[in-house]
Amino acid sequence: MRRGRGGAILAAMRRPPASQSAAFVGLAVLVLGGPLAAVSAPNPVRAAATAALEPPTRPVLAAAVPEPSHEVTSERLGGTDRYGTSVAISARTVPEGGVPVVYLASGAGFADALAAGPAAARSGGALLLTRPDRLPANVATELVRLAPGRVVVAGGPAAVSEAVVDEVRAALGPDVPIERAAGPDRYGTAAALVDGAFEATTPLLFLASGAGFPDALAAGAVAAAIGAPVLLTRPDRLPPETVRAIRRLRPERVVIAGGPAAVSPAVATAVAALGPTVERVGGADRFGTATALAKRFLPDASTVLVASGLGFADALAAVPLAGRLGAPILLTWPDSVSWPASVPHPTRDELRRRAPTSILVLGGPAAVSEFVRYELVGWADGRLSVPPPEPDYPAFDSRYHNPTELLNAVIVAAIWRPDLVDIFSIGTSYQGRDIWAAKVSDNVTVDEPEPEVLVDALHHAREHLTVEQALYLLNVLVGDYESDPAVRRLVDEREVFIVFALNPDGWAFDLGGSPYRGWRKNRQPNAGTSAVGTDPNRNYDYRWGCCGGSSGNPSAWNYRGPAPWSAPETRAMRDFVESRVVEGRQQIRTHVSLHTNGELILYPYGYTKVDVPADMDPVDQRTYVAMARAMARTNGYRPMQSSDLYITDGDQIDWMYARHRIFSFTFELYPTEQVSSHADHEPPDEVIVRETTRNRAALLYLIDLADCPYRAIGASDRCG
Ligand SMILES: [Zn+2]
Structure with a gap:
């Protein structure tokens, strides 16, 4: 995948004029798989400035996107509901059909099914779930396919009715x-299930809480794999059926x-009093x-x-199974769209240690999302x-x-979708961090003749929500591709570029505060002063420094910096945008630069209050x-000319329009302009989902209009 993609990037990047060497070098290094940090080496001017004024900190994103260490296949076993999922799992467990026994347990609770699992495994059988009052049709069909020699129903008539x-x-x-295996309660039923499947002596037995499912589920898996039974206990005392x-x-x-x-511990003591040695395996x-159970009992399993x-x-x-x-x-968390810790650390670390070759995800996407699967x-x-x-967000903003x-x-x-997503760096920051970007389109490794869109975030370091907005757009385009025909059409017929954080040095510096520094600019030193940083969004060369903005x-x-393009970050953006000029024609037609805050949609120009100056076409x-x-009708923001907020000069959208005739907007995200404080830029992580979802329609509109923005005024004839 890496190789094919890299080749295509190279092909695409052959088109720009030779002056766009920075972007070209960054991509070429990515293609070769070398460390991207090396890109900064050939720039002696920058190296000297760095040495003299501020030693670069260790880049957070120094390494190139790595190659996979080995191939990992993933498979989902899921149905439309828990009963369908049990059928899918049964079909995977016994694809050949024909089993000595099928265990049938209620899907309404967990206790009976969990105790039945190791018993079914011990007997070479399968386990199916049923509704308490009726047998689902797909489960009945699977029963017939399995053609069992006998059926064991877990629990009494209250759990699985006589009608079933x-x-x-x-x-x-x-x-x-x-036959039924049932006791007076879940503990008794677990004991009865074990009685029916295991001989009178067993070297090893697992004991798990019957009060919750996770530990018994994990214990059941390892017990089934090594042929041991599982009994359930109350958390605080050993039930008499379990003792028996x-x-x-x-x-x-x-x-x-x-x-x-x-x-x-009281339960452990009670077990020890019965004779066996007791070992506790827990986290x-x-x-x-x-x-811990997986490492202790199945340390080498590759699935x-x-x-x-x-x-x-x-x-x-x-x-x-x-x-x-x-x-x-x-075990994992179910979803992750705005939750980076979707795979919990113990699970993550075990996957890294074990490096399995096969992962089977249990349940449909509502149980474990596709994002989490990949x-x-x-x-x-x-x-x-x-x-x-570090640097990192504080715990209260960990989302x-x-x-x-x-x-x-x-x-x-x-x-997840190597056919739709291509990762590359548009260049490096002053301190040598990569400025990561993604291209999203069908046939993503091919530079197709499709209208292009650019979305970028985090010109300004403290504007944290913009990164989440950019990531949200990626999630929409990839995650809704199969389910939403409108999204699919846009991905198929456009090429969308997303730059996730133009100012990574400022971001890292901002996160180094307690909790934040409220930092806006990049981290470039300035000659003759201890003041650090240039505002990247005043460093573009169109009407740079012209007008008090x-x-x-x-x-x-x-x-604004000592000269236009003095900031490496704005040069990287310039080089990328110029690289999209193919055969004399700029491919990018619409653009949004994401900022906070104000709930505004701004359009050029910022340098003048005049609505239609000489350098703007009235149409x-x-x-x-x-x-x-x-x-604005879709997200409730206020639309206005950029200069109506305040005069800016040398900003990105003026340059995008003036130099490239790209329809270029600034979104100022949540919240509205309030009493001026840094907190405006750093809303709590609880609002991320709501405030990024809010811009779904507006962003899709912008992508849609890239084929001919003049459609907005019914003048598609202007697009020829
Ligand atoms: Zn901003």
Whole structure:
């Protein structure tokens, strides 16, 4: 994948004029797989300035996107509901059909099914779920396919009704024996299930809490794989039915799954009093316990099953499959669109250690999203990297993506849809960090003759929400591609470029505060002063410094720099935009620069209050107004000419329009302009989903109009 993509990038980048060497070099190094940090080496001027004024800090994003260490296949076993999922898992467990026994358990609770799993595995059978009051049709069909020699119903009539038993009999015929394994409660039913499947002595027995599903599920998988039974206990005392079963089985060793909060020390003492040695295998939480069980009992398994750690429904039937494959079950969070920690750290670290070759995800996308599925693959094959300890968001804002989590999220999208997502760097920052970008389109490795769109974020370091907005757009274009025909059409018929953080040095510096520094500019030193930083959005060369819309004072928040293009970050943006001129024609037709805050949609010019100055086509001006109003109707922002907010000169959108005739907008995101404070730029992470989703329609509109922006005023004839 890397190689094919790289070749295409090279081909695409052959087109720009030779002056665009910075972007070309960055991409060429990516193609060769070398460290991108090396790109900064050939610039002696910058190296000297760096040495004299500020030693570069260690770049956060120094490494190139890595090659996978090995191939990891992933497969989803899921149906439309838990019953369908149990059928899918059964079909994967026993594809050949024909089993000695099928265990049938209620899907309404977890306890009976969890105890039945190792029993089914021990007997070479399968486990299916049923509704308490009726047998789902797809489950009946699977029962017939499995053609079991007998059926064991887990639990009494309250768990699985006699009506269901009658339906099983009707499906399989009168010759297949149906028996119940039931006790007075879940503990008794677990003991009865074990009684029916395991002989009188067993070397090893697992004991898990019957009060929650995660530990018993993980214990069930390893127990099934090594042929051991699982019994359930109350957290604080050992139930009498469990005592009776332990006495009958006379195990040499009992493994308690989970920490002392899940199964109390008093229970461990009670078990030891019955004779066996007691070993506790647990972690700090459910994720840690599942990982600890996997490492302790199946350390070398090359296949892992992964289930949601939040709901039991989709993994219940998987224990016999785990037994057949010798595979552990690990747990994850279900989704991750705005939650970087979607794969919990114990699970992540175990995938990195184990490097499995096969991952089976249990349940449909509502249980474990596709994004998480490919994140699991990325951890397993080494393409994702662990975030460095700093700089990072504080715990209360942990749903913001830090720089490494952002790159991981983009890589996950590329792992998921390598046909749609291409990652590259448009160049490096002053301190040598890569400025990462993604291209999203069908046939993404080919530079097709399709209208192009640019979305960029984080010119200004503290404007954290803009990064989430850019990532949200990537998630929409990739995640909704199959399900939303409108999104699919745009991805197929446009080429969308997303630059996620133009100012990575300022971002890292801002995050180094407590919690934030409120930093805006880049981190470039200024000769003759200790004041650091240039405002990248005043450093573009169109009408640079012309009109009082920027400052010549290096300590000012809107310092324009000593000359146009003095900031490496704006040069990288310039070179990228100019590289999209193909055969004399700029391919990018629409653009948005994401900023905070104010809930505004701004259009050029910023340098003058005149609506239609000599350097603007009056029809373009009408088009701008129409597009801004159309987008504002979808997100509730206020549309206005940039200079109506305040005069700016040397900013990006003036340059994009004046030099390239790109219909270029600034979005000032949530919140509205309030009392001026840094907090305006740093809203709590609770608003990320709401405030990024809010711009879905506006961004899709902008992408749509790239074929002919004049459609906004009904003048598509202007596009010829
Ligand atoms: Zn800004």
